[in-house]
Amino acid sequence: MSRLIIVSNRVAPISEGGPAAGGLAVGVYDALKETGGMWFGWSGDVLSSGQPQISVEERGPVTFATIGLVRRDYDQYYRGFSNATLWPAFHYRADLVQYDRHDFEGYCRVNTWLAQQLVPLLRPDDVIWVHDYHLIPFAKALRAAGVKNRIGFFLHIPFPASQVLLAVPPHRELVESLCSFDLLGFQTEPDLRSFCDYVVHEANGTIDAPVNGRPTTVHAFGRTLHAAAYPIGVYPDEIAELARAGESGKPVRTMRATLHSRKLIMSVDRLDYSKGLVERFRAFERLLEHSPAQRNKVSFVQIAPPTRADMHAYQDIRLQLEGESGRINGRFAELDWTPIRYIHRQYERQVLAALFRASHVGYVTPLRDGMNLVAKEYVSAQDPDDPGVLVLSRFAGAAQELNGALIVNPVDIDGMAEALATALAMPLVERQSRYREMMAQLRENNVSVWRDNFMRDLQAAGPVQRVRKRAGVSLAD
Ligand code: ADQ
Numbered sequence: 001m002s003r004l005i006i007v008s009n010r011v012a013p014i015s016e017g018g019p020a021a022g023g024l025a026v027g028v029y030d031a032l033k034e035t036g037g038m039w040f041g042w043s044g045d046v047l048s049s050g051q052p053q054i055s056v057e058e059r060g061p062v063t064f065a066t067i068g069l070v071r072r073d074y075d076q077y078y079r080g081f082s083n084a085t086l087w088p089a090f091h092y093r094a095d096l097v098q099y100d101r102h103d104f105e106g107y108c109r110v111n112t113w114l115a116q117q118l119v120p121l122l123r124p125d126d127v128i129w130v131h132d133y134h135l136i137p138f139a140k141a142l143r144a145a146g147v148k149n150r151i152g153f154f155l156h157i158p159f160p161a162s163q164v165l166l167a168v169p170p171h172r173e174l175v176e177s178l179c180s181f182d183l184l185g186f187q188t189e190p191d192l193r194s195f196c197d198y199v200v201h202e203a204n205g206t207i208d209a210p211v212n213g214r215p216t217t218v219h220a221f222g223r224t225l226h227a228a229a230y231p232i233g234v235y236p237d238e239i240a241e242l243a244r245a246g247e248s249g250k251p252v253r254t255m256r257a258t259l260h261s262r263k264l265i266m267s268v269d270r271l272d273y274s275k276g277l278v279e280r281f282r283a284f285e286r287l288l289e290h291s292p293a294q295r296n297k298v299s300f301v302q303i304a305p306p307t308r309a310d311m312h313a314y315q316d317i318r319l320q321l322e323g324e325s326g327r328i329n330g331r332f333a334e335l336d337w338t339p340i341r342y343i344h345r346q347y348e349r350q351v352l353a354a355l356f357r358a359s360h361v362g363y364v365t366p367l368r369d370g371m372n373l374v375a376k377e378y379v380s381a382q383d384p385d386d387p388g389v390l391v392l393s394r395f396a397g398a399a400q401e402l403n404g405a406l407i408v409n410p411v412d413i414d415g416m417a418e419a420l421a422t423a424l425a426m427p428l429v430e431r432q433s434r435y436r437e438m439m440a441q442l443r444e445n446n447v448s449v450w451r452d453n454f455m456r457d458l459q460a461a462g463p464v465q466r467v468r469k470r471a472g473v474s475l476a477d
Pocket of ligand 1: 026303369375
């Protein structure tokens with residue numbers, strides 16, 4: 001049987017049940033621990049001297065193959081092009097895009113180098129699944145090294161509309177590189193449409209209409225490949241079990257004791273400007289402003305561990321949030337009540353699940369998000385007899401599936417404050433029916449379904465075909 005080789009920028013140091021602030025790590029690990037296979041990528045170490053060496057470690061059914069990065073590579077590939085150019089552009093923040101040609105060269109160089117490190121570990125029938133925006137040129141680099149295996153790519157973040165992608169100077173090279181994969185996976189249909197739109201209108205390619213739910217066939221840059229939407233899921237029943245088990249644990253008991261029967265609004269995100277935290281804080285403030293009856297009756301807990309803390313845009317958002325939470329608490333707090341509890345820590349998955357279950361509202365309002373697993377985890381963790389309500393941004397990929405949520409526009413502060421009020425007052429029968437609808441959807445499209453659908457289509461996609469055009473006819477060789 002073929003081995004599954006997962007390649008991602010960061011190979012998560014995941015211990016079973018431990019904290020993992022990052023959706024890719026959670027989704028990929030859940031998918032891989034069932035099938036077994038190898039997970040290859042950056043160890044997270046940055047070396048100030050010496051040559052990085054691969055370390056290979058077996059942990060149960062998964063082999064972890066990791067390697068460090070030298071400082072220059074980290075700066076250009078990771079901090080530079082991946083996170084100062086691609087991340088803001090793909091989250092529609094063209095205003096935050098920084099571009100340096102040398103960083104793009106470094107990004108391509110590191111992709112080539114990582115691909116060369118992987119080659120000796122590969123077997124001829126391995127199936128290779130590459131993840132996320134750090135590794136767009138990876139298949140092209142593997143092909144240049146002679147690798148003939150099937151190679152798929154899944155983008156965890158949004159794929160932007162063409163006009164936004166054009167803000168990234170080497171947009172054409174990026175899309176051309178994507179076309180070296182055999183199968184491209186996106187989180188949602190709108191992301192897939194944006195990609196196809198670029199292919200047709202900016203790259204002179206063509207798209208065949210999809211047949212019977214099979215992936216779309218794309219012809220571009222002299223290649224034929226396939227593309228489809230594969231919304232990533234969670235294991236809802238596993239999360240429900242974790243939440244039940246964690247309910248009697250100390251963190252939740254302490255939280256309940258300090259709430260004194262007040263209602264709880266709960267948010268958990270990596271601290272990132274794409275997550276809409278400032279707007280979210282202001283909408284909670286608007287709720288308190290317009291509904292005096294809610295004062296001292298509701299607390300908002302925001303858990304947001306800092307990430308990419310060595311980048312300016314992340315330092316800025318952190319300062320801004322500290323200012324906002326201080327200002328709002330100063331305005332409304334009383335001797336026995338702090339309206340916003342803003343916490344920078346990571347928590348174990350069980351503790352988070354139990355906190356979700358103990359809360360009345362899951363408040364998930366990113367400005368843009370590929371999927372947002374927190375929204376799915378929140379619903380999964382609820383008590384079926386007394387479920388909380390999910391308030392969800394229409395710009396999270398999850399909003400395409402979770403019809404039972406109260407859908408909001410994250411820049412509409414009044415609209416979000418109204419949704420919070422509606423959620424806090426929602427009758428039990430309505431909460432239960434919304435919960436049941438969402439839970440059914442989460443069970444139907446869990447993380448195994450995501451993995452199996454992608455793998456089925458990758459196996460069927462076959463190795464990438466080079467297409468020669470002769471007298472208007474495409475011939476595959
Ligand atoms: P992220 O942007 O990291 O993921 P998300 O999907 O919400 O966003 O996943 C975050 C994960 O980290 C969740 O599983 C959450 O429970 C966990 N987490 C967050 N804060 C934590 C904390 N304080 N302690 C412990 N765990 C914490 C990227 C994309 C998303 C996409 C995922 C998966 O940006 O859009 O949904 O990949 O594809």
